[in-house]
Amino acid sequence: MSDYSSQTQCVRLGRAPEKHHGAVNIPPYYQSTRMFPTLEALETARFGDADNPPYGTCGTPTTLALRHALAELEGAKHAWLSPSGLTAVTAAILAVVKSGDHILIPDTSYGPTRHFAKDALARFGVTADVYDPMLGADIARVMKPNTRLVVVESPGSITMEVQDIPAIAAVAHKAGALVLADSTWAAPLLWKPFDLGVDISAWAATKYAGGHADVLMGVVSARDDAVLEQISNQHAEMGLCSNGQDAYLVLRGLRTLHVRMKQHEKAALEMATWLQTLPQVERVLHPALPSCPGHEVWKRDFSGSNGLFSILIKDAPKAAIANMLDNMKLFGMGYSWGGFESLILPFKPKTLRTASDWQHDGWLIRLHIGLDNVDDLKQDLLEGFERLEKTVGAGVIPA
Ligand SMILES: *Cc1c(COP(=O)(O)O)cnc(C)c1O
Numbered sequence: 001m002s003d004y005s006s007q008t009q010c011v012r013l014g015r016a017p018e019k020h021h022g023a024v025n026i027p028p029y030y031q032s033t034r035m036f037p038t039l040e041a042l043e044t045a046r047f048g049d050a051d052n053p054p055y056g057t058c059g060t061p062t063t064l065a066l067r068h069a070l071a072e073l074e075g076a077k078h079a080w081l082s083p084s085g086l087t088a089v090t091a092a093i094l095a096v097v098k099s100g101d102h103i104l105i106p107d108t109s110y111g112p113t114r115h116f117a118k119d120a121l122a123r124f125g126v127t128a129d130v131y132d133p134m135l136g137a138d139i140a141r142v143m144k145p146n147t148r149l150v151v152v153e154s155p156g157s158i159t160m161e162v163q164d165i166p167a168i169a170a171v172a173h174k175a176g177a178l179v180l181a182d183s184t185w186a187a188p189l190l191w192k193p194f195d196l197g198v199d200i201s202a203w204a205a206t207k208y209a210g211g212h213a214d215v216l217m218g219v220v221s222a223r224d225d226a227v228l229e230q231i232s233n234q235h236a237e238m239g240l241c242s243n244g245q246d247a248y249l250v251l252r253g254l255r256t257l258h259v260r261m262k263q264h265e266k267a268a269l270e271m272a273t274w275l276q277t278l279p280q281v282e283r284v285l286h287p288a289l290p291s292c293p294g295h296e297v298w299k300r301d302f303s304g305s306n307g308l309f310s311i312l313i314k315d316a317p318k319a320a321i322a323n324m325l326d327n328m329k330l331f332g333m334g335y336s337w338g339g340f341e342s343l344i345l346p347f348k349p350k351t352l353r354t355a356s357d358w359q360h361d362g363w364l365i366r367l368h369i370g371l372d373n374v375d376d377l378k379q380d381l382l383e384g385f386e387r388l389e390k391t392v393g394a395g396v397i398p399a
Contacts (some may be wrong), residue, residue: 024068026061028250029087057239057240066254077224085207096180103121106132106153107354112131137164154185158347159364168197176204179197180200190261190302200220201219259373265305283360312367314362331343
């Protein structure tokens with residue numbers, strides 16, 4: 001399907017009506033055991049063979065269809081599934097490090113990735129340092145002789161800095177290190193990570209690929225054969241896999257992924273541009289707007305944006321923020337993003353940083369613009385800002 005646009009690929013990849021009684025969708029195979037008719041057939045099945053798996057953990061018709069589809073969409077050679085985005089990232093790290101190695105992770109990492117790198121890996125003799133995500137080629141300054149892996153995540157979680165991945169990859173590769181991207185923001189549609197120097201892409205299909213806040217799934221993909229073998233072994237050794245039901249739901253999500261993404265992109269850009277004009281908003285952090293650090297790099301490396309961005313507002317007491325957020329009518333409070341629902345969460349980024357400066361003392365509010373009508377969402381936010389200002393202004397709570 002590589003001759004077709006990603007729009008057509010989303011609709012067509014991973015379907016095989018001729019093998020499934022003409023059904024448009026491959027049904028969810030609920031399968032642990034695969035039975036073989038002969039000893040010879042039994043002995044030819046191999047874990048790493050995506051077309052001839054020996055057992056349910058290694059693939060079923062549904063999970064294999066999804067793996068092929070996702071690999072092709074992202075420009076990878078193969079993709080593996082796991083039970084969550086976080087297991088995808090942690091399995092990918094474990095696949096390529098050994099005791100004595102050092103890894104680098106950006107200060108804007110997804111929080112649990114950071115905990116894994118700093119705490120869990122230390123128990124196995126792997127050390128991790130956190131670096132300023134805007135270092136680019138200056139990543140050379142924080143590389144060590146035993147640095148085996150540089151993790152990138154672009155745009156960064158919560159604060160949205162866009163990293164210069166080709167520059168980082170050039171330095172990493174020269175030093176013999178691999179580059180692992182947490183591709184969740186872009187995957188699988190908004191970039192081609194392997195063309196930018198990424199060796200391993202790990203991401204949460206939980207977000208846009210699933211798209212309906214009802215599936216948890218991780219994906220690891222790669223292009224290089226040596227790396228693919230390490231990832232394949234890691235998944236086999238740990239028994240990491242997904243199941244027919246979830247794979248079915250993500251395949252179903254894929255069919256509308258392209259049109260949903262276009263709508264999320266359009267609505268979020270309209271909201272972000274509008275928010276720039278509000279007096280309450282000090283800065284909008286959206287990769288497609290010049291006010292986002294790394295915007296120029298985003299223009300060079302990505303083909304579009306999605307529904308996720310952040311805004312910075314003045315400091316206010318927690319009770320005032322609570323009055324704003326507790327009473328939103330359309331935006332819901334909750335982790336994750338990428339579904340049809342609109343979400344809002346407050347953060348204090350200063351408390352999350354260890355390797356890079358965060359000057360702003362106020363609140364960061366992360367928004368996910370779902371598939372609601374944009375005018376309705378604007379009204380919800382306007383009323384929220386009014387509640388915030390009223391709570392502060394009433395003097396009930398000193399600002
Ligand atoms: C959500 C997310 C994950 C984890 O995905 P889960 O499926 O929720 O475990 C990892 N990385 C990033 C950047 C994410 O946003």
